[in-house]
Amino acid sequence: MPRSAGTLIVLLAIIGLWQGLHLLVGASSLASPVQTVSKLASLLATGEFWLNISETMRAFVAAFAISLFGGIALGIVLGVRKLAGNVAEPILTTLYSIPKVVLYPLVLLCFGLGISAKIAFGVMHGLIPITLFSMNAIRQMKPVYRRTSQVMRLTPSQNAFTVIMPAILPEIISCVRLGFSLTLLGVLIGEMFASQRGLGFLLTSAINIGQIDTIMAIALLLTVFAVTCNILMMRFDRRLTHR
Amino acid sequence: MSEKLLRVIVVVAMILLVELLCRVGVIPRMVMIAPSDMVVELGKILASGQFSADIRITFTNIAISTVLSILVGFVAGVIIYSLPSLRDAIEPLLASYYAVPTFVFYPIFITLFGVGSASIIAIAVLLAVVSMVTATLNGLDRIPRVLRKTGQIYRMSRIKTALLIELPAATPYLFTGVKLSVAYSFIGVIASEFILSGAGIGYAIAYAYNLFENGHMYALMLLVLIVVTVVNTLLNIVDRRLQMRRQR
Numbered sequence: 001m002p003r004s005a006g007t008l009i010v011l012l013a014i015i016g017l018w019q020g021l022h023l024l025v026g027a028s029s030l031a032s033p034v035q036t037v038s039k040l041a042s043l044l045a046t047g048e049f050w051l052n053i054s055e056t057m058r059a060f061v062a063a064f065a066i067s068l069f070g071g072i073a074l075g076i077v078l079g080v081r082k083l084a085g086n087v088a089e090p091i092l093t094t095l096y097s098i099p100k101v102v103l104y105p106l107v108l109l110c111f112g113l114g115i116s117a118k119i120a121f122g123v124m125h126g127l128i129p130i131t132l133f134s135m136n137a138i139r140q141m142k143p144v145y146r147r148t149s150q151v152m153r154l155t156p157s158q159n160a161f162t163v164i165m166p167a168i169l170p171e172i173i174s175c176v177r178l179g180f181s182l183t184l185l186g187v188l189i190g191e192m193f194a195s196q197r198g199l200g201f202l203l204t205s206a207i208n209i210g211q212i213d214t215i216m217a218i219a220l221l222l223t224v225f226a227v228t229c230n231i232l233m234m235r236f237d238r239r240l241t242h243r
Numbered sequence: 244m245s246e247k248l249l250r251v252i253v254v255v256a257m258i259l260l261v262e263l264l265c266r267v268g269v270i271p272r273m274v275m276i277a278p279s280d281m282v283v284e285l286g287k288i289l290a291s292g293q294f295s296a297d298i299r300i301t302f303t304n305i306a307i308s309t310v311l312s313i314l315v316g317f318v319a320g321v322i323i324y325s326l327p328s329l330r331d332a333i334e335p336l337l338a339s340y341y342a343v344p345t346f347v348f349y350p351i352f353i354t355l356f357g358v359g360s361a362s363i364i365a366i367a368v369l370l371a372v373v374s375m376v377t378a379t380l381n382g383l384d385r386i387p388r389v390l391r392k393t394g395q396i397y398r399m400s401r402i403k404t405a406l407l408i409e410l411p412a413a414t415p416y417l418f419t420g421v422k423l424s425v426a427y428s429f430i431g432v433i434a435s436e437f438i439l440s441g442a443g444i445g446y447a448i449a450y451a452y453n454l455f456e457n458g459h460m461y462a463l464m465l466l467v468l469i470v471v472t473v474v475n476t477l478l479n480i481v482d483r484r485l486q487m488r489r490q491r
Contacts, residue, residue: 004335006328006329006331006332007332007333007335007336009332010329010332010333010336011336025355029354029355030351030354030355083246083249086246087246087249087250087253088253090250091250091253091254094472094475097426097471097475098467098468098471098472099429099430099433099434099467099471101430101433101434101437101445102433102437102444102445102448102463102464102467102468103464104437105448105449105451105452105460105464106274106275106464108452109273109274109275110274177342180342181341181342181343181344184344185344185345185346188344188346188347189344189346189434189438192346192349192438192439193437193438193449200347203347203350204350204438204439206350207350207353207354207439210354212351212354215350215351215354216351218347219347219348219350219351222343222344222347223343223347226339226342226343226344227339227342227343229342230338230339230342231339234338234339
């Protein structure tokens with residue numbers, strides 16, 4: 001496996017760079033890799049840290065579930081109905097490209113300070129790309145599928161579950177990947193700006209009291225979590241497309 | 244044409260609905276002010292110049308991080324392209340890069356550079372640069388082989404080949420990277436200002452939110468939405484021209 005050996009060398013080089021930077025700027029501005037890992041281990045041993053993790057995960061799982069089901073359902077409707085899709089697509093791409101952070105105060109005013117605001121903000125990040133992806137997947141589906149379902153006079157729900165969903169499954173997995181990372185980002189930004197619990201809240205409160213090792217331990221945990229989930233989904237994706 | 248008309252009708256109807264709900268009082272003034280009031284407020288703050296320093300800082304930072312990420316991303320892309328073994332090693336990392344919620348690194352930059360433009364630009368570049376690297380790799384990969392062969396037949400020098408053949412052939416793909424870099428720089432700068440900073444539009448919105456100054460807050464939000472939509476529309480027009488040129 002020379003390929004993964006190269007990746008390993010690059011990863012080691014990044015860790016080396018991190019250590020070098022730590023020696024350069026001092027322990028008060030940048031914790032070393034060893035310090036970060038040991039801090040993470042000691043944090044993971046406390047019950048309070050797990051409370052924050054579970055708070056973030058609850059918001060994330062709820063937001064991800066809503067984005068996924070809502071996005072795919074909306075995408076199927078807009079993909080099957082050509083006119084609605086053509087009208088909605090530019091509106092959705094514009095909404096997708098605006099920095100959604102500026103709308104966060106609006107979300108806070110609507111939902112109050114709590115888990116529902118975080119969920120709503122995560123959904124705002126995840127819903128639109130999933131809708132756009134699944135809509136485009138349906139549009140690029142082979143026309144013979146659509147015609148066959150017409151010939152067999154399938155009802156719209158039969159059409160959705162037995163024809164469209166299996167046909168666009170590989171694309172759905174890629175939009176699950178995209179939606180996953182964007183929803184996670186949305187939930188974390190929400191927590192960093194205003195909340196009382198969660199990993200994002202721990203990050204901002206650690207800045208205020210200057211605990212660099214806590215900040216880096218949380219950043220490391222989230223990076224490892226996100227990258228691991230992404231790699232697993234990519235594996236799954238590859239297996240599906242090679243079927 | 245009728246689709247365009249329908250789209251305008253849908254957008255206008257949505258805005259009118261919000262306007263109506265605000266005027267009737269279904270949406271309380273504490274939550275959201277009517278869209279027409281937002282426009283009036285925006286006119287007021289632009290005329291009074293109250294936020295012009297914040298606006299200037301934000302757009303300067305966005306411009307700096309866009310330029311930096313395009314330049315750094317392009318150079319890094321060319322270097323990675325010319326070293327295939329490095330590319331094999333780095334590509335799995337690039338594929339997972341955007342899965343990482345980049346903003347969790349913002350506190351680290353704050354402890355390194357302090358609160359201010361430097362850490363904001365750093366996070367925006369971190370967010371934007373990889374899309375430019377990927378676009379550069381993609382563009383260089385897709386240069387048709389016949390073009391490079393033509394260059395060899397004409398015995399062009401390496402620099403001439405790069406400037407006259409490779410760069411123009413890769414431009415449509417590079418522009419996709421430019422477009423993404425602009426979008427990510429906007430998100431990176433405004434979101435970091437929003438989370439923690441002392442100046443800028445994002446900071447001004449967060450400050451107005453804390454003081455319940457809904458007029459200022461919604462006016463600034465509207466400003467951001469308008470600027471982003473205009474910039475995106477312009478970039479999309481250029482993009483469409485470039486894509487058309489490629490198909491010919």
